[in-house]
Amino acid sequence: MASRERRPGPLVLRAASFARVHTYFALTAFLSALIVGCLLHYRKIVKNGVAGYPEEWFPSVSATIGDWYPERNIFQILIAINSGPRFVLVFMQYYLHRTAKSSVPGFVMLVGILRTLSCGGWVYITSNDDHDIHDVLMIAYIVLNIPWMFGSIICTPVQYTQARRRRRLMASAFFISIIPMIYFFIQHKVHRVPGAYTRYSFFEWGLILFDILFDSSAELDFTAADLKARTLLPGAPETENINHSTTEFVPIATTEPNSSQLPKEPENEKGTSVLEDKPRSASYGVMGFKRLRPIANFLSDVYLSFIFWSIFTSLTPTLFYFSVWELGIAGQELSLLSSLSPILLAITPFLEWCRSREGRTILHNLSFAGLYAYALTNPLHRLLVVSFANAVVSIGAAVDWFCVEEKAIAYQGILMGLGFLLSSLLKHANHANNPVWPIVDSRSGGFNKIGIMFAYMAVLNFYMRSEIPTASKANTRPQARSRGGYWLPGAISLGSLIFTLHHLLSDSSTLITWSWTGYPVQGPVPNLHGSLTHVAQALGLSLAALVAGSSNSDVFSHPLWFAYGSASAYVMYSYKDWLGYAGGLNFAVFLMSVTPVILARSASTGRVAVTCFLAWLVVCLFDLATVWTVAYAFVPGGVYLRERTDIVLIAQMACLALGFRWPAAHSGRPTLVLPKSLKSYVQHLLAILSVLSLLATLYRWPSIVPQPHRPGPRIVRAGIWTVHFGIDNEGRDSQRRMRDLIKDMELDVVGLLETDLHRVVFGNRDLTRIMAEELGYFVDIGPAPNQHTWGAVLLSKFPIINSTHHLLPSPDGELAPAIEAVLDMYGTEVTVVVAHNGQEETPLDRELQATELAHIMSKSYPQPVIFLGYVVTNPLAARPAPYDIMVTDGRVHDIDKDDWDRWCEYIFYRGLYRTAYARVSRSTITDTELQIGQFVVPRHGSGVTNDTEEARYLRAWKEELPVDHWFPLEYYLEHGGRRGHHYHVFNTPLYYKLPEGAEL
Structure with a gap:
């Protein structure tokens, strides 16, 4: 055998x-x-x-x-x-x-x-x-x-x-x-x-x-x-019994059928591992694939909500380009009224078409014109296209929010908040610019093509769904209630909510700028703590999702919750530093938590056209009101809201109050329903967005330690530039172009004016982000947005010991900002003043402001001072013109008194040796040049040894000074300049010799 x-x-x-x-x-x-x-x-x-x-x-x-x-x-x-x-x-x-x-x-x-x-x-x-x-x-x-x-x-x-x-x-x-x-x-x-x-x-x-x-x-x-891996070797019998796990494992949070009713997991023929645990259903992979479909639908809806907010928030910075150039009503402000387009839904056939799958898909595609607008070079053409897109997305939003079954209203409110949070997060990650805005392109930080690609993918998903649960064939809510006028409170509260979200939360650092007080830093920093705003928003929206579907689904419409929101708004407005920001964070929680319930209350009336028309009209009026608090000198009736952000904020809260469930109110209690699976998606996405915000902060954390460019010879280069609200002559964001010129000129101290962009009309942006991150500067953003100035910023390579923010006297015109900062320059304390004075139309303002600035500079005499400012005056002009007041009373010197061709930008100094002065053309970045003064700080403990006019005006060729004192050669006209910039007026920097006996 x-x-x-x-x-x-x-x-x-x-x-x-x-x-x-x-x-x-x-x-x-x-x-x-x-x-x-x-x-x-x-x-x-x-x-x-x-x-x-x-x-x-x-x-x-x-x-x-x-x-x-x-x-x-x-x-x-x-x-x-x-x-x-x-x-x-x-x-x-x-x-x-x-x-x-x-x-x-x-x-x-x-x-x-x-x-x-x-x-x-x-x-x-x-x-x-x-x-x-x-x-x-x-x-x-x-x-x-x-x-x-x-x-x-x-x-x-x-x-x-x-x-x-x-x-x-x-x-x-x-x-x-x-x-x-x-x-x-x-x-x-x-x-x-x-x-x-x-x-x-x-x-x-x-x-x-x-x-x-x-x-x-x-x-x-x-x-x-007792989990094991079993491998069948070649030649082994395929029918050999498998010794299953000796420990029965019951998966957490689930109950599965008896294992005998499920098919055995197949054994592969050759060398393939078989995991020995409780057998699973053979259809598990197919079921898992099917479960991805609702997730994809949900993510597509969120992205389309993001597109809505992106197009809506892009309108005001696109149109305000014209207002800035006119310094008054330019006419293009009428494009704001494009948001009133939902009134067209009063036409019944048009409403029915918009509610259909085909109609809603076409509306989505038409709205993408606002994304394509970035490719247009003419600012007016861009505005016309964005206005059209804004009209379309407003109609689409009205259909999504109002023409749905009652059970879908909570979902729409959550989507509204998620899309808004996503837009704010992407701004935070992209240096305070929405990457799909038409005012940015690939040169200025835009990712327009990628955004458009994802938009089409989301619309394709929308169109190919087997059903669209958010678009019912008939509006089942009773119409009789709408005839009683109940739609009015809901419309007003919805408009106030949309505006307040846009005004305060569309950028993560806006709340921080409201609480900013300068150095030493005692509160949050815009580019480092903005993620906390996103976490607060996520918390508020998470609370709203959590209670949806419960017996207390309208708990956030209770008057006590409104009292919490009002108290938070008061703390945000009245206090500074961490306490003020804490009020802002609580206000962010409040606003996001009431978004679904206010939307539900306004949508429950059933009157789509008039409700949305009035809501968007309220948004437009608030947009104008917040501008009038600052630009009152240029708009009719502005005097009534001059510097009254408090009145505007009270009006916002009063309008929001109409959406709450007051005891004497006659409005009903809308039911908010959110399926358990959607709650899970929302909670997971909010957690992911919060983590991504924190990750973006860490990624954008400045890695360059600020330090001066020429510490050896103790040189300081200081520049002043009025940057026209960060919008260049082509109507695009200009911060990267500003960065390039500042980098090439190797400026150690920079004063930037017209920089307070944390307003709806400027897109709630921050011009300091990219320069602080990529060039390494300490940043003082100056007086806060709620102090009603057009803004001033100080960038410094030197440590800022302390800073004080001033609101200069302005009885006739706009408030003028000033920053008084003490910098540690090579061990010597030097006061740097950055200021923006009043306009030519307000001579009394200019005289009073010059007097105050002279006092600020003279009080530190004989300590060194550098003044970088916008002063509307002729050189050598006698009193009451600002020039003589500031130079004489401020006990400072003009950077060059013989430069007669100046009108608004001036550099003054004291206690330093001036070695160069340059005027650099603006190219198409702004309407004002960059002026630069170069100084040498005397040896620590010493002062200027010879401060006579003769010693200060020892003019020189650059070759007579060490190379460290030379400005970049490529900016000479004979070298062609660079990126449209060149030395102008003198066509060269002016250089000055150091006096004999200078202690360096």
Whole structure:
């Protein structure tokens, strides 16, 4: 009898072994790099840009794993080997936790994959290779740990107590460690404290350890479930029994059918792994694909809401270009009335067409003209197209909000808030410019083509849906109620809500500018704390979604909630710094939470045309009112709202109050219904948007430490520029063009005027974002928007010791802003004054303002002073003209008294040696040139030794001065200039010799 052939048995691997291997390799990789690095390059890896050994004595993770051979290579090899177990751990964890009724495990798996890829990014792209990308990927890894850790805890079955306990402990330690780590990082990066980086490194290594130990919890999961991987080798019998898991696993938050009723998971023929756990339904993959459809529909709706807000908010900055040039009513303001287009819905056939799938799709496509408007070069043509698009989106919004079944109103209110939050987030990430606005293009920070592409994808999704739940065939709400006039309060409250959202929350830093007081900083900073505004908005919208469908679905229409909102608005308006901003954050929560209920109350009347017409009319009136508080000198009737933002804010709250459920009110209580699945989508998206906002803040965190361009010879270059509200002659955002000229001229101190853009008419923008981030400046944005000036900004490479904001006397005209700042210039305190005086039409204002500025400059005599300002006067003009008042009473010198061809921009100085003066043409950026004064700060403790006029006017050729004093040669006309800029008036900078005996 022939011997029986021996067949190879199956290869069975315990899943816990993969988790154990991952833990060991990860620990070995980091510890080996740390040990080898300390043995071979200790002093090098503990040294940083602030200090070295002995102040810094423990290395950071980045320096240890990425700076030197061989520790860098050892680490990378071990991490590469560990990538396999890491991916297996992610997939096995998903396999163990997955259910047919929950999408959370799948989401956690996706996050785990992205987290692993970002880990590979910061491991193999070191800080030496590309510091910014390394930091961004490391921050992304930390941020992705939020959904990874919390999602893993949620998915861990309650019976796996050890795994849950370890995950909770390690996650808590991880996130708590981030707080002191950020604190010491700021101490190192911003305040440059020696030794702070060592303390930072302890917590950074702590994060690594806690992260590895958190992932090691998977071993406890797999062991408890007895999860195994079985591989059939060639020649093995395919019908061999499978030894299933000895531990029955019940997926969390779900109940599945009996396993005997489900088909067995098929065994693959050759070498394919079969995971041995409770069998799943064969249709699970198809069901999972189908569940993606409502998610795609939801995301498409959110993006279309974003398009609505983008087109709507783009109208005012597009039209105000003309008002700025006219300094008065230009006529183009009538384009505001394009928002009143919903009155056309009073035509019944047109209304029925708009409510149809085809009609709504066509409206969407027509509105995209507002996105294409960026390609037009003529500002008037652009305005006409944007006005048309605004009319279309207003009709579309009216249909979406009003022509729906009652059960869909809450969904529309949530979409309204989500689209608005997304538009604010993208502005925050894009230097305060909406990336699809027509005032930006690829040269000025626009992503117009990408935005258009996603818009068409969203419309295609809308058109191809099997049904459109938000567009009913008939309006089932009773019409009789509308005849009683109940539509009026709802319309007014809806208009006030739309305006208030646009006015205060369309940019994350607007609330911060309302509370700004200058240096030393005692409150939030616009480009660093704006994410808190988004978190507050997300919280308010999340609360609204949470109560929808419950018995208390209209709780946010209660008068007590309105009292909370009113108190928040009062604190926001009346207080400064963190307290004022806290009031603003609470007001943001309030506004977002009442969005669905106010929309529902106005939509419940059933009168689409007149309700939306009045709502948008209220928006237009508030738009004008907020302009009149500042531009009262240029508009009829402006005197009645002069500097009365308080009246406008009270009117906003009074109009909002009409949407609340007062005891004596005769309006009904609309029911807000939001399905559970939609609630889940909303909550997840709000969490993602909040995290993305925080990530955008970290990505945009200024990485350049401000420092002067020429510290050796103690040179200071100071410039003054009136920047025309950040809109160039072509009607586009100009901050990148401003950045380029300021960078080329290597300015250490810059005064920018006409910069308060945190208003509806300017698009709620911030001109300082890109310059602070990419050029490295300390920023003082001057008097706040609620102080009714056109704005002044100080950018400084030198530390700002303190600053004071002034509102100069203005009895006849507009309030004039001034910033008085004391800068630390090479150890010497120098006062810098940036100011914008009144217009030619108000001589009394100009005289009083010049007198006040002279007092500000003279009170610090004989300390050094630099004045950078807009002063409407002729050079050498006698009193009461501002020139003589400021020079004589302010005890300062003109930058060059022989320059007679000036009218509005002036540079004065005292206590410094002036070595150059330049006038640079504006190109098409603004209507005013850039003036630059170059000074040398005397040796610390010394003053100017010879301050006579003869000593100050020792004119020179540039060749007579060291090269450090030369302005860029490419801006000479004979060299063709650069980007349309060149030295003009004199066609060259003017240079001056230093007097003999100057103590430098």
